[in-house]
Structure formats: C-alpha cells, structure tokens
Amino acid sequence: MSIKKVIGAGVSAAIGAPLAVCAARAMSCKKELPDKEPAVKWTKEEEQLYAEKLSAMVQIPTISKKEDEPYEDFVTFQQKLAELFPRVFETFEVHDVNGNLLRRWKGSDPSKNGILFMGHQDVVPVDQAGWTKDPFSGAIEDGCVWGRGSMDCKSTVFCELQAMEELLEQGFEPKQDIWFSASRNEENSGGGAETAVNYLKSTGVKLDLVMDEGGAIVSGLFPGLAAPVAGIGVLEKGFTNVKFTAKSAGGHASTPPRNSPLIRLSKFMCEVDKKLPFKAEMVTPMPEMFDCITPYLGFPLRFVTANRWLFNGLLTKALVAISGQTRAFVQSTAAFTMAQGSSAPNVLPDEASVICNIRPSVQQNAEQTVAVLKKIADKYDIETEVLFTRDASKTSPVDSAEFRYLTKCLADCIPDCVATPYLMTGGTDSRRFEPVCENVLRFTPTRLTREQIAAMHAANENVSVSAVAEGVKIYKYLMEHRK
Numbered sequence: 001m002s003i004k005k006v007i008g009a010g011v012s013a014a015i016g017a018p019l020a021v022c023a024a025r026a027m028s029c030k031k032e033l034p035d036k037e038p039a040v041k042w043t044k045e046e047e048q049l050y051a052e053k054l055s056a057m058v059q060i061p062t063i064s065k066k067e068d069e070p071y072e073d074f075v076t077f078q079q080k081l082a083e084l085f086p087r088v089f090e091t092f093e094v095h096d097v098n099g100n101l102l103r104r105w106k107g108s109d110p111s112k113n114g115i116l117f118m119g120h121q122d123v124v125p126v127d128q129a130g131w132t133k134d135p136f137s138g139a140i141e142d143g144c145v146w147g148r149g150s151m152d153c154k155s156t157v158f159c160e161l162q163a164m165e166e167l168l169e170q171g172f173e174p175k176q177d178i179w180f181s182a183s184r185n186e187e188n189s190g191g192g193a194e195t196a197v198n199y200l201k202s203t204g205v206k207l208d209l210v211m212d213e214g215g216a217i218v219s220g221l222f223p224g225l226a227a228p229v230a231g232i233g234v235l236e237k238g239f240t241n242v243k244f245t246a247k248s249a250g251g252h253a254s255t256p257p258r259n260s261p262l263i264r265l266s267k268f269m270c271e272v273d274k275k276l277p278f279k280a281e282m283v284t285p286m287p288e289m290f291d292c293i294t295p296y297l298g299f300p301l302r303f304v305t306a307n308r309w310l311f312n313g314l315l316t317k318a319l320v321a322i323s324g325q326t327r328a329f330v331q332s333t334a335a336f337t338m339a340q341g342s343s344a345p346n347v348l349p350d351e352a353s354v355i356c357n358i359r360p361s362v363q364q365n366a367e368q369t370v371a372v373l374k375k376i377a378d379k380y381d382i383e384t385e386v387l388f389t390r391d392a393s394k395t396s397p398v399d400s401a402e403f404r405y406l407t408k409c410l411a412d413c414i415p416d417c418v419a420t421p422y423l424m425t426g427g428t429d430s431r432r433f434e435p436v437c438e439n440v441l442r443f444t445p446t447r448l449t450r451e452q453i454a455a456m457h458a459a460n461e462n463v464s465v466s467a468v469a470e471g472v473k474i475y476k477y478l479m480e481h482r483k
C-alpha cells in the first residue's frame, strides 16, 4: 500500500468513524408523532359562542394605567366578566386588590397545594400604523377575533375562565384549590400581580403550579419540522436599562473637533454591534428543547442536533449568527433604543447619551452583562449609568411532575404537536409568583401562526376562533384530570 493510500485511509477513518456514529445516532432517534384522535372536541356552536364572548372582552379598551390613575375601563371590564362567567363570579372567593383580580375556587382536599391560572386584563396602546379594523371592534371575521388584546392576553384569560365556567356548570368539584389571577398593569411592568402574591404569601398559600401567558402552539418554527411546537416557557430573561453618556467642551459646529460625543457613542455602539461581546452558551432549557424536537426534525438538522456532543460549539455559534431571535436564546442581548445630542443642528453637544435596553441571560446576569459593556464604553471615555435592572427569572424544573403532567395532557389533546420547554425573551407577571411556586409555566394552549405572533403589540392583532375553542377544552382537560 502506498504511503498516499495509508494517509488517505487514516484520514477517512478519522473523519468517517465519527461521521458514521453521528449518522447512526441521527437515524436511530427519529420518531413519528402518533396518529390518534385528540382527547378534546368542540362544536361549531361553541366556537361561535366563544368568539362572541371574547369579542365582548376585546371591545372594552383596557389600556394599561399606572397604579394611582383612575381605572373605570377595568371596572367595566370586570362587570362584563361577571356577566360572561356568572358561575365563576358567584362561586369563587374574592381577594382582589385595587382592580387586580385574585379569586379562589375552594378544593375539597385542604391538604393539597393549589394551582393558579393567570393572565392580565390590560392591553398596550393602539397607536401603531397599519390597523385595517377598529382596534376595539372585536370584529369576528375570516374565522378570527380581531382587535387589541384578542391574543395578548384576553384570549388566555377567556380560555381559563370559560374552562372554569363549564366545569362549574357540569358540577365538577376540584380536589385542590384552583386560583385565578389577572393584574391590570402587566404591560407597563406595574405591581398589580405583586398584590396577589403578597396575599398568597401572607396567608401561607403554596402552589403546585402557576400557568401564565407565554408560549403557544406554533408551526414552522424550525426548518424541516412540519409538526406544530408547543413551547412551554420555563424561564424569562431579565430587563435592564443603561444610559451611556459622552461629554466634551461643546463648541461651534463650524469648527468641529474630532471624537465629539456623538462620534464616540457611535464607535462604542458599532463595536458592541460587531463583536456581540456576551457569553454564548447552551444552558437549560436549550439542551432539553433540542432533546424534545430532534426526533421530529428533517435529517440535515437532526444530524447536527442529535450529535450535540460533537457539534455543540458549532450549533451555539450558528444560533448567535442566524438571527436576533436565535441569538437571544443563548446570550444576553443589548439594544440601543434612544439617543440624545444637542438641541440645535448647528450646536455641538457638550453631552450626548444613548439608552441601551439589555436582556440579561442566565449565562451572564445583569451585573456581568453591564460590566462587559462598561469595559468597552470606558475605552471611548463614556460614562455608564444603570437606570433599572432585573435579572432573569428562576428556571422552573423541566423534569418535575407538573411539567410532565402538562406535556402528557398536550399529548392527549393535540397528538400532532411536539411539546418542549423553551426560553422566553420577553417578560410576564408570572415571575413574581416564584416565592409561592416552583413550577411557573408560561404557556397558553392555543394555535398561533407566525403572522399572528408578529401582530402582538402591533397592528391587526387577532386570534383564530378554532384556536380559542381548542384552548378552552385543553384548559378544561388540564383542570379536570388532575389526581
């Protein structure tokens, strides 16, 4: 055998052996979703009834208010809820504070911890361009309910309350307490949900499960994955605002010095944008998410994700590079959102500033993330001032009985979907419940298209009537089948 052939064989063995192992792993982990009947059903009449009830909720413009502002729209909204869900509003104990709802459906077994279903009553403003329907019409057209809050988050609140209403109607008695909570200022990070948590803490209530808005059932999330994915949020990133200020002696714009404040800020921002300087790492729930979806992926992607022992570094780098969305899964992010210079076109600023909105990760907490940026800012003689800061939430365990119960219910109710834990890049009220509950799961069991997700906090928000009906029945199934 020539030396060339020996080298060739050696090289191909070195490459070929792992390749063969990788291919075998990718082939053997492939699975098909079961072809079985869903455990939940509903009628066209129910769809119509649900659409009308949700529409009535959308028609009341509950735009977020500060804690101390009058909130008549919310009073009207709650009167409407009492009309739409009479059994819930007659049966449940009332523990509301200042327009924030906290209600309790007493269970028959006081030795059991309770479970809590939540959402929020408020919606974001409607001043975005592009609305083709009145944002508060609650129009029922093209198989959808349209308007601000139809998805975020009145559909969640509707599905939860409707499920409870139907269970009361059929005489169901829960073993454990079932709580319902909805603040009126989630969208402006108000403390409404805190009042509910304070009550629970002060009375020693412990909860087995908190379910809030968050993930949904979405198709087309991963290339080569045809099945819809139910993303159950087990963690949400933090939220930090930092002001970066550059100073100089100012002067006349006709004789500009070099490296004036805006130039230094620009150089700083360019460096952050180019380097993406934060630690990128795959931590829970990312490995678990890949474990859940890998068996159903198309071969090329499955080849990589089934062999993370070999490709983990490569996959992490790819997630950083693909898009802002995928990057946010593996590292802290920094978005420069506001800027200020001088007050006139011909005046050099003696002080210029930018505001940066940071979403700290678990990999690098808020303090560490800000330190990374400060180090770069220092190079350009820029001052760093933290205006507001909050770290990422705790991570709810993905191997808990509660997580398994939810995924089992989803497998029964929507057998054609893949359930997985996932990381939420946005915030919800549910993080506040950490002191009274270990299992905070952010998920509404409704099907959304990617267009519908894009319309959240934007124009033409809508939700499908059939998705709402399915959501009601899944919540009902979840509450009814607990042991």
Ligand SMILES: [Zn+2]
Residues within 6 Å of the ligand: 120, 152, 153, 186, 213
């Ligand atoms: Zn929301």
